[in-house]
Amino acid sequence: MHIQTKFHGELNIQPNQTWNFPKGVPGFEDENEFALLPIEGNHTFQVLQSTTIPDIAFIVANPYTIVDDYSFNIDEPTIDLLEIDNEQDVFVLGVLSLKEPFETSTINLQAPLIFQSNTNKAKQMILNDNTFSMRHSIGTQVTATEGQA
Template identity: 45%
Template sequence: MNIQTKYFNEITIEEKNIIHFEHGIPGFLEEKQFVLLPLTEDNVYYVLQSVQTSELAFVVTNPFLFFKDYDFNLDDATVEQLEIKDATDVAVYSILTLQDPFEKTTANLQAPIIINTKNNHAKQVILNDEKYTTKHPLFKASPASVKG
């Protein structure tokens, strides 16, 4: 199927790649279908693009590339809702707040996007952990593939 996107104009996606947020994303409860599109060739940055709304797209990254000590546990209700059977079936992304210059970009570690890669069910989880905020500087530590 073809969709309009914020960053790539019109593209063709396969329905099997659609990620389903049963209850939407906080602030966008009606938006239940997204697709993950690579933004950079090094697989560090992606766009979480709404299938319905072309202007709704979040730049995301795997937070573990930037924050080695990032750690949290999913509550049982989330594990059940997403039908997670094994930790290896889980992908975690953080929404970025892009800044100019890019080196000032921040990551939302308080509300990671959790995706069950086996069934493409997803949820944005709000962590009740005071050490994580919505605006962690991304470049305190950067992955080797981003340096230079």
């Protein structure tokens, strides 16, 4: 499948490389199919790219590499929607808001992206507590070039 992307130009991806968001992403409820794309030379961040609208792309990262004590429980509706049977089949990413200078960028810990690797389904789950912020500073814990080979 050929897709146009915001940061990578035109790409050919396989259908098994896409993630289905059955309910879309908050603010983009009609967008149900996304691809996770690497950022060349960087193993910390990825791009969550809509497969239909090039301008819908989010920079995402594993929140556990940014916040040591990050934890939450996945709610039952999300478990049911994503068909989660085993926690080993799940991974979590957070959406970043990039700023200048880069160290002032933030990650949304209040609405993690939950991915179920066996079904290729995903959902952005809104947490119902204020333990973590929507705009948690990434500070100097992660740099733009971390993970370069």
